[in-house]
Amino acid sequence: MTEVRRRARLGKVLAPYLLSLPAGLWLVVLFLVPLFVMLSLSLDTCNPATGGCAVSWNWAEFPQQISLYHSQFITSFYFAGAATLIDLLVSFPIAYWIAFYGGAKKNFFLLMLLVPFFVSFVIRTVVWEFILSDQGFFLGSLKHAHLLPQSFHALATGYAVVAGLAYNYLPFTALPLYVAIERIDKRVLDAAYDLYATRRDAFLRVILPLTVPGLFAAFLLTFIPALGDYINQQILGGTNDTMIGTVIQNSFLTSGDYAGASALSATLLAIALLGIFAYARLLGSRTIEEYL
Amino acid sequence: MSDKEGRPDQGSPMTDPAVWRGLTQPRVSRRQLVASAGAGAGALGLSGFLAACGVKGATTTKSSAAPAKGAVGSAEWWSKQKLHHTVNFANWPYYIDVLKGKHPTLEYFTQKTGIQVTYTEPISDNLPFYAKIRPSLQAKQYTGFDVIVMTNNSPPLGYLIDYGWLTPLDRSMMVNFDKYAGPLVKNPSWDPGNKYTMAWQSGWTAIGYNSKVIKNPGDSVGLLFDKKYAGKVGMMADPQELGSLGLLAVGVEPATSTESDWAKAAKKLQQQKSDGIVRAYYDQDYINHLKNGDTVVSQAWSGDIFQADLNSKYRDLKLLIPVEGGMSWTDNMCIPMYAHNPKDAMAVMDFYYDPQVQAVVEYYDDYVCPVPQAKNVLLNPTGWAKSALHDMQPEIGLPTSTTADAPTVFPTVQYVKDSRPYYQYKSPEELAAWNKLFLPITQGS
Numbered sequence: 008m009t010e011v012r013r014r015a016r017l018g019k020v021l022a023p024y025l026l027s028l029p030a031g032l033w034l035v036v037l038f039l040v041p042l043f044v045m046l047s048l049s050l051d052t053c054n055p056a057t058g059g060c061a062v063s064w065n066w067a068e069f070p071q072q073i074s075l076y077h078s079q080f081i082t083s084f085y086f087a088g089a090a091t092l093i094d095l096l097v098s099f100p101i102a103y104w105i106a107f108y109g110g111a112k113k114n115f116f117l118l119m120l121l122v123p124f125f126v127s128f129v130i131r132t133v134v135w136e137f138i139l140s141d142q143g144f145f146l147g148s149l150k151h152a153h154l155l156p157q158s159f160h161a162l163a164t165g166y167a168v169v170a171g172l173a174y175n176y177l178p179f180t181a182l183p184l185y186v187a188i189e190r191i192d193k194r195v196l197d198a199a200y201d202l203y204a205t206r207r208d209a210f211l212r213v214i215l216p217l218t219v220p221g222l223f224a225a226f227l228l229t230f231i232p233a234l235g236d237y238i239n240q241q242i243l244g245g246t247n248d249t250m251i252g253t254v255i256q257n258s259f260l261t262s263g264d265y266a267g268a269s270a271l272s273a274t275l276l277a278i279a280l281l282g283i284f285a286y287a288r289l290l291g292s293r294t295i296e297e298y299l
Numbered sequence: 300m301s302d303k304e305g306r307p308d309q310g311s312p313m314t315d316p317a318v319w320r321g322l323t324q325p326r327v328s329r330r331q332l333v334a335s336a337g338a339g340a341g342a343l344g345l346s347g348f349l350a351a352c353g354v355k356g357a358t359t360t361k362s363s364a365a366p367a368k369g370a371v372g373s374a375e376w377w378s379k380q381k382l383h384h385t386v387n388f389a390n391w392p393y394y395i396d397v398l399k400g401k402h403p404t405l406e407y408f409t410q411k412t413g414i415q416v417t418y419t420e421p422i423s424d425n426l427p428f429y430a431k432i433r434p435s436l437q438a439k440q441y442t443g444f445d446v447i448v449m450t451n452n453s454p455p456l457g458y459l460i461d462y463g464w465l466t467p468l469d470r471s472m473m474v475n476f477d478k479y480a481g482p483l484v485k486n487p488s489w490d491p492g493n494k495y496t497m498a499w500q501s502g503w504t505a506i507g508y509n510s511k512v513i514k515n516p517g518d519s520v521g522l523l524f525d526k527k528y529a530g531k532v533g534m535m536a537d538p539q540e541l542g543s544l545g546l547l548a549v550g551v552e553p554a555t556s557t558e559s560d561w562a563k564a565a566k567k568l569q570q571q572k573s574d575g576i577v578r579a580y581y582d583q584d585y586i587n588h589l590k591n592g593d594t595v596v597s598q599a600w601s602g603d604i605f606q607a608d609l610n611s612k613y614r615d616l617k618l619l620i621p622v623e624g625g626m627s628w629t630d631n632m633c634i635p636m637y638a639h640n641p642k643d644a645m646a647v648m649d650f651y652y653d654p655q656v657q658a659v660v661e662y663y664d665d666y667v668c669p670v671p672q673a674k675n676v677l678l679n680p681t682g683w684a685k686s687a688l689h690d691m692q693p694e695i696g697l698p699t700s701t702t703a704d705a706p707t708v709f710p711t712v713q714y715v716k717d718s719r720p721y722y723q724y725k726s727p728e729e730l731a732a733w734n735k736l737f738l739p740i741t742q743g744s
Contacts, residue, residue, distance in 0.1 A: 055731070
């Protein structure tokens with residue numbers, strides 16, 4: 008074997024590793040290291056003044072935090088779940104319409120879906136605060152016309168928080184759904200009609216089953232970020248709808264309770280991972296690669 | 300702070316400057332390089348990562364009373380400092396005079412002294428900003444700022460003083476301060492003798508209400524607990540503000556309160572929430588909700604109400620300093636340790652105690668002025684202030700006498716009498732106990 012050939016073979020062996028280096032470094036530096044720091048912090052005891060933390064293997068932090076804040080976890084699940092459901096119901100027709108009837112302007116319609124994203128997340132939410140204000144343009148006019156009682160308010164309620172979440176995360180639902188619907192071979196629909204399927208049958212028995220992986224991907228992409236959201240509740244919510252993201256933020260920034268905040272974050276992360284794991288078991292990991 | 304964390308650091312190799320030198324400077328022998336690489340590898344343990352992330356144990360102990368001879372902040376040390384003709388000033392947003400995108404008082408300062416000021420507004424909350432500069436202070440490095448502005452009602456100012464992370468001021472450079480500073484900010488309880496701080500502005504946290512809806516506000520904090528306005532009352536999410544109001548409501552002076560008083564106050568506030576009186580716990584945006592009519596009465600900062608009043612649309616908003624007292628806070632200029640330009644920092648800090656300069660700031664700001672004499676300048680402007688105020692008038696749209704006559708800028712005797720200081724936490728444990736009582740109120744579900 009010549010030197011040149013040996014070198015070529017070595018290159019072949021190394022190439023995949025070298026190619027995965029950027030992604031690997033990214034994963035290690037920006038995900039695994041922070042994750043490790045967070046997990047170790049959750050077992051520390053910290054001084055809020057100096058930020059000094061010492062490992063104390065304080066496992067009690069977890070049950071303690073969960074018993075303090077379990078209701079905020081439950082609220083987060085309700086709100087994120089409701090928002091995701093709304094998003095699925097709203098974005099399915101949108102995605103379906105763009106995929107089947109968008110024609111040459113498909114890209115334009117997709118762009119329109121993304122346009123609100125050019126505005127900052129916080130600004131978009133604050134604008135809702137003005138739109139929904141008690142005496143504002145919308146509710147104020149309805150109250151003026153005596154269609155709503157004076158005491159009615161939308162802001163500072165759980166409904167406003169769910170609406171804000173649903174609004175802000177809609178594209179995360181619509182885009183994977185679009186991908187799923189778009190790749191359906193339109194000829195299978197023709198085949199269904201040839202076999203005397205009604206439009207309803209064709210949708211329920213052909214289209215819907217084929218989009219299930221897309222639905223799950225859309226669910227995960229919307230539900231998980233909505234679960235940890237801490238902006239919508241703070242801007243649109245009231246006194247009894249705090250989500251766990253707000254608690255974590257306050258623990259970090261207001262109390263300087265790094266250990267407690269880390270324990271809560273780790274719990275939230277564990278729940279999200281369980282969800283993804285269940286998804287992978289139900290639908291196989293291949294669909295994750297395709298849609299996420 | 301606990302004993303364990305107070306112990307000096309047992310040598311975290313990542314923070315050894317020699318290592319950094321070894322890793323970053325090109326001219327090292329091969330042997331040196333290998334040695335430092337070894338040290339670097341050793342640092343890649345947990346402690347190294349944590350140190351790099353700024354979460355290692357503290358290395359400082361509480362500062363002693365007076366700077367030792369020759370130590371940072373002593374007279375000898377100050378006598379050796381030189382002007383560098385540059386200073387980095389970090390402040391809160393919308394807190395200094397603005398005219399056409401520039402700051403007239405800062406330009407005047409540069410013109411008079413030749414010191415260039417890099418003025419930035421990175422501070423929007425005390426604790427997060429403190430968390431940002433703390434790792435530099437722990438590593439004994441320049442934070443990037445020569446002057447920072449910290450509020451006395453939030454724990455970080457006390458932390459900075461306790462851990463020796465502020466440079467004691469140069470008494471000899473406080474000429475304007477000694478001459479013009481008002482009684483509210485001279486020798487204050489949070490910094491006896493102004494050893495570390497000079498006030499930037501002060502204000503009250505009191506009650507803002509809509510006088511169109513509330514005709515008889517009364518004179519008490521009870522207004523915030525009135526069931527008539529259920530669902531229309533705004534409270535502050537900040538645990539210090541919320542807790543202090545609760546203490547006033549149960550008839551206790553916040554500054555001298557005890558932990559059992561705090562529990563009583565928390566109970567009162569919890570009741571206020573479960574009665575459906577509170578609409579929400581707000582941050583800085585409480586003022587928008589008060590303007591919109593979402594709330595008709597709210598905990599409020601004095602300057603915000605004054606500024607809202609300037610707009611005819613919101614003239615119905617009024618400030619009430621209750622008989623129980625208005626919480627009085629002060630934002631303080633101070634010099635963080637390891638500042639590169641301490642002498643320039645002293646110059647700019649003292650410059651703001653010139654009544655002419657302060658009058659211009661106040662004309663824009665409308666918070667409580669630390670220099671009572673600025674009132675006369677606003678009434679009868681002379682010299683530099685005259686032209687600066689004249690230039691700003693079209694944009695502000697008010698006669699300077701409006702600012703001069705505002706009791707929220709130049710407080711009346713009654714206002715000063717009604718001012719109450721905040722509780723000063725004596726230990727991190729006390730602060731944790733306070734937060735544990737008042738944070739859950741704002742975080743209901």
